Amino acid sequence: MPQQVRAVVARSKGAPVEVVTINVPDPGPGEALVQVQACGVCHTDLHYREGGINDDFPFLLGHEAAGVVEAVGPEVTGVQPGDFVVLNWRAVCGQCRACKRGDLQYCFATHNATQKMTLADGPDAGTELSPALGIGAFAEKTLVAAGQCTKVDPSARAAAAGLLGCGVMAGLGAAINTGALTRGKSAAVIGCGGVGVAAVAGAALAGASPIIAVDIDAKKLEAARKMGATHTVDSSQEDPVARIKEIAAEYYDGADGADVVIEAVGRPETWQQAFYARDLAGTLVLVGVPTPDMKVPDLPLIDFFGRGGALKSSWYGDCLPSRDFPMLVDLYQQGRLDLDAFVSEEIGIDDVEAAFDKMHHGDVLRSVVVF
CATH class of the missing domain: 3.40.50.720 (NAD(P)-binding Rossmann-like Domain)
Known part of the structure; x- marks a missing residue:
């Protein structure tokens, strides 16, 4: 059955974000439901809120995230429930010109979840949400394409590892x-x-x-x-x-x-x-x-x-998540890449708007929402 969770939404250009209840469908073919553990507050989220990317409001913000796969839909073989993953916005298609010539890091048709998450309450109940970078992870749970889930060392700290998802x-x-x-x-x-x-x-x-x-x-x-x-x-x-x-x-x-x-x-x-x-x-x-x-x-x-x-x-740093994320998490675990240094503060889901203000004033490298 679809689940209802708390999430951060930008309803209109320049308006403060709101914490609302959303509907998250069960995963369909090629999709995965992820319980989000941590999600960084990235400048791209602010771009979405300010209408600097497109005007497909309302946006479900958040995309620099790590969490645990809760369920997968049919035809999913790459991840399974219980896997610790960093979410990515380059789920390569394998069929476009870039992929066929071996340049998967330039995939022209990256995959996102087919089903839409929606607003659950109020006069706008049922309105489809546009997830930031196809992820939407300022939410207790989110629905993504299974290829957007990259398995990494489960002993890594989620607040640090999740930052590999974007910035x-x-x-x-x-x-x-x-x-x-x-x-x-x-x-x-x-x-x-x-x-x-x-x-x-x-x-x-x-x-x-x-x-x-x-x-x-x-x-x-x-x-x-x-x-x-x-x-x-x-x-x-x-x-x-x-x-x-x-x-x-x-x-x-x-x-x-x-x-x-x-x-x-x-x-x-x-x-x-x-x-x-x-x-x-x-x-x-x-x-x-x-x-x-x-x-x-x-x-x-x-x-x-x-x-x-x-x-x-x-x-995206011309990255290939399946290649680069596990390697960089391993370097982090070895003490050779200090991902913890990027985490300026850990905050709650209600503190995203304040984190945008701190970002604007240059007070943080990253605020990270921890669930």
Whole structure:
């Protein structure tokens, strides 16, 4: 029978979120019902609330989650009840052009649950909900496609492991997968919120040096240093492009910038800084999420041609959850990746709106709802 659970919903653009009761169907073919244990409060959820992604209100928010599979529908073989899983929004289809050519991390047709969760009470009872990134995990239980469940070590702390579901994976992957950082390469990260600090951690895991963190907030720069930044730059006090070039040249004779510059803000002016902070033939990785009205700065085409290299965007850190989540949880369990450092606070389901305010003021890397 369908179950009723508490969940966080955004009813209209810019309105405060509400905790309501929703209906969660029994899993159908290819679906899984997951009892959510923890879910991070990600900036993407705020984008949904503000109408920055689409206007398919009401939204069931939350997507950076870990929990336990409670039930599965017919035709599900990859997970079973009792499995501890991190939820993902890249349940690959296996049939699109990207999948068939072996680039599963770029799947064009990722799976979501077919059935809809709905509002349970009030005049809008029965209204279908749009789950954030096809997940909707600010809820005691949620219904997802079985492929959105990635099994990981069940002894891992849910509040930390769940962050791999979006922001931390996006940052780590921007450095390791998209930027292809290795030993002997330098890295700069512009913007040190949760995703940017994760990119710093990814650069450190890859063995890059130096790792230069750029922000205007001293607290964020300190967090970046703790996660592996060798240098920090307060871009409100000095020119970040000039400083990145200076630091890179101290490490590598003839360097004219960092080999990989990761832009984790999503604004034209910081993207332009990243463009010019690259070394010749360097790589720019955009992982910060821009709004639809933002445009690439007006750059002389000769500057693009003359510097060479690559301009990339990083979708979900170009990750493949089945490959990357278990590996990163293992690194966490070994003490080599400090996922706990990203958990600024653990909160209840009624505290999501306050967590958005803390995020806006830069007071947290991640608030995590714990059920």
